Amino acid sequence: xxxxxxxxxxxxxxxxxxxxxxxxxxxxxxxxxxxxxxxxxxxxxxxxxxxxxxxxxxxxxxxxxxxxxxxxxxxxxxxxxxxxxxxxxxxxxxxxxxxxxxxxxxxxxxxxxxxxxxxxxxxxxxxxxxxxxxxxxxxxxxxxxxxxxxxxxxxxxxxxxxxxxxxxxxxxxxxxxxxxxxxxxxxxxxxxxxxxxxxxxxxxxxxxxxxxxxxxxxxxxxxxxxxxxxxxxxxxxxxxxxxxxxxxxxxxxxxxxxxxxxxxxxxxxxxxxxxxxxxxxxxxxxxxxxxxxxxxxxxxxxxxxxxxxxxxxxxxxxxxxxxxxxxxxxxxx
Amino acid sequence: xxxxxxxxxxxxxxxxxxxxxxxxxxxxxxxxxxxxxxxxxxxxxxxxxxxxxxxxxxxxxxxxxxxxxxxxxxxxxxxxxxxxxxxxxxxxxxxxxxxxxxxxxxxxxxxxxxxxxxxxxxxxxxxxxxxxxxxxxxxxxxxxxxxxxxxxxxxxxxxxxxxxxxxxxxxxxxxxxxxxxxxxxxxxxxxxxxxxxxxxxxxxxxxxxxxxxxxxxxxxxxxxxxxxxxxxxxxxxxxxxxxx
Numbered sequence: 001x002x003x004x005x006x007x008x009x010x011x012x013x014x015x016x017x018x019x020x021x022x023x024x025x026x027x028x029x030x031x032x033x034x035x036x037x038x039x040x041x042x043x044x045x046x047x048x049x050x051x052x053x054x055x056x057x058x059x060x061x062x063x064x065x066x067x068x069x070x071x072x073x074x075x076x077x078x079x080x081x082x083x084x085x086x087x088x089x090x091x092x093x094x095x096x097x098x099x100x101x102x103x104x105x106x107x108x109x110x111x112x113x114x115x116x117x118x119x120x121x122x123x124x125x126x127x128x129x130x131x132x133x134x135x136x137x138x139x140x141x142x143x144x145x146x147x148x149x150x151x152x153x154x155x156x157x158x159x160x161x162x163x164x165x166x167x168x169x170x171x172x173x174x175x176x177x178x179x180x181x182x183x184x185x186x187x188x189x190x191x192x193x194x195x196x197x198x199x200x201x202x203x204x205x206x207x208x209x210x211x212x213x214x215x216x217x218x219x220x221x222x223x224x225x226x227x228x229x230x231x232x233x234x235x236x237x238x239x240x241x242x243x244x245x246x247x248x249x250x251x252x253x254x255x256x257x258x259x260x261x262x263x264x265x266x267x268x269x270x271x272x273x274x275x276x277x278x279x280x281x282x283x284x285x286x287x288x289x290x291x292x293x294x295x296x297x298x299x300x301x302x303x304x305x306x307x308x309x310x311x312x313x314x315x316x317x318x319x320x321x322x323x324x325x326x327x328x329x330x331x332x333x
Numbered sequence: 334x335x336x337x338x339x340x341x342x343x344x345x346x347x348x349x350x351x352x353x354x355x356x357x358x359x360x361x362x363x364x365x366x367x368x369x370x371x372x373x374x375x376x377x378x379x380x381x382x383x384x385x386x387x388x389x390x391x392x393x394x395x396x397x398x399x400x401x402x403x404x405x406x407x408x409x410x411x412x413x414x415x416x417x418x419x420x421x422x423x424x425x426x427x428x429x430x431x432x433x434x435x436x437x438x439x440x441x442x443x444x445x446x447x448x449x450x451x452x453x454x455x456x457x458x459x460x461x462x463x464x465x466x467x468x469x470x471x472x473x474x475x476x477x478x479x480x481x482x483x484x485x486x487x488x489x490x491x492x493x494x495x496x497x498x499x500x501x502x503x504x505x506x507x508x509x510x511x512x513x514x515x516x517x518x519x520x521x522x523x524x525x526x527x528x529x530x531x532x533x534x535x536x537x538x539x540x541x542x543x544x545x546x547x548x549x550x551x552x553x554x555x556x557x558x559x560x561x562x563x564x565x566x567x568x569x570x571x572x573x574x575x576x577x
Contacts, residue, residue, distance in 0.1 A: 026537035027467040187341035235383040235390025259468035267344030295345035296395040
């Protein structure tokens with residue numbers, strides 16, 4: 001089978017798909033790609049199933065020796081990707097040949113890049129997923145982040161990739177260091193006095209250095225509880241905003257644990273999690289409350305946008321720059 | 334227990350069905366019945382469910398079913414819940430070697446409670462423990478119902494590595510470490526049985542809502558079971574909970 005070889009692993013590069021769903025009742029964390037949008041688009045651009053495993057790389061990208069003739073696509077944060085030293089474009093399918101060297105460097109905009117390979121990464125599925133759960137030493141490639149010398153098989157025989165696939169510029173998210181992130185209040189918003197809810201929704205919060213795949217601790221005006229920060233442990237989701245005794249919110253991310261005993265004031269809506277995932281320490285957030293009905297309408301638009309992109313990618317073969325700008329709500333407001 | 338369950342949104346793709354704000358076997362039973370009712374209904378759009386002490390997290394696809402419709406469907410299930418469980422709770426037997434290198438803190442637990450080591454073993458292994466939920470690490474069971482006669486506070490300084498299978502006590506709780514992990518529990522024994530095996534189907538031995546019982550074994554049995562597990566020949570003993 002064809003493969004890729006890791007020459008330099010970058011800061012934190014792992015194999016991720018949509019995560020390990022269906023096993024949380026056993027205490028198994030979901031893991032999976034942090035930026036659901038970039039991850040799915042990368043796959044769509046190389047003709048893969050949109051939930052196929054990709055490489056997720058954080059802050060500083062890898063150098064990879066390509067061991068096959070085929071296609072790749074790079075989405076997400078801009079890490080100035082180069083093929084054999086020459087700049088290549090993101091958000092489109094790129095033809096590669098055996099022996100090529102792909103280099104990503106530090107991210108200039110956004111935090112996480114995604115690299116999809118036509119045919120997909122051929123690592124075994126564990127509990128229906130190829131995602132790496134690093135804390136549990138499970139999944140992906142040997143259950144860990146990639147290291148120099150790792151060779152990962154690529155199933156190019158399954159590739160349906162074609163040259164010249166791209167998405168219209170209007171669909172490409174622009175990453176900013178300051179973002180409004182929408183939340184649905186609850187499940188434990190009633191454990192907070194109304195002043196705390198007002199503070200939460202009307203203040204700027206900065207992402208601290210304590211930010212990883214499990215969660216982002218934020219810094220800003222402290223939030224007080226009515227009867228203390230602890231609850232009898234219940235379920236946590238991607239985007240849960242929990243507030244422990246120190247009063248600073250923590251946004252739970254892809255590698256979160258399944259259950260927890262802190263009050264959760266709100267939950268970041270699915271369509272804004274890619275925005276969160278591309279933000280890092282020092283960046284700032286303002287939370288905006290939407291109703292559950294609004295949130296589910298926004299989710300429908302989000303999925304519709306991805307469907308539209310998929311349709312356009314599958315039904316266009318003309319290599320040309322599109323200049324039309326579409327109004328989309330993904331990743332920005 | 335609340336008269337009616339509360340439905341609490343957990344973002345746009347999940348909600349929490351909360352049955353009460355305490356830890357009790359009655360609430361746990363209700364959660365279990367609800368879990369089974371939802372599973373049997375094959376309601377479209379349900380992705381997965383996570384039972385916890387006093388609630389059930391339901392993940393769903395809002396493109397298939399919207400929040401309000403789901404709440405309505407769940408309310409109907411709740412109103413029609415019956416206690417006639419078609420599947421009675423199971424009791425999973427956990428063979429456990431107590432004391433020695435396997436349970437270095439058993440002496441402390443005995444001293445702390447002014448009883449003998451044998452009494453600690455007798456008390457710990459003489460009842461069925463309800464598995465309220467699994468969490469913390471894959472396969473870690475939150476157990477209820479330990480006797481207060483063996484209650485012991487956590488260690489002041491946690492150990493950095495506790496081997497998988499170790500049985501411990503922390504305050505009023507007892508539990509088993511499914512994977513090597515750091516921890517501050519008083520260690521009283523170890524089971525050779527694997528609570529968590531990522532390559533097994535299912536990957537986790539225990540289910541919330543079931544019970545487990547510690548069965549004392551000696552070192553010969555411990556080694557024999559360990560060997561059987563290595564050879565893939567060991568079968569965990571599971572019995573039905575006697576209906577009282």
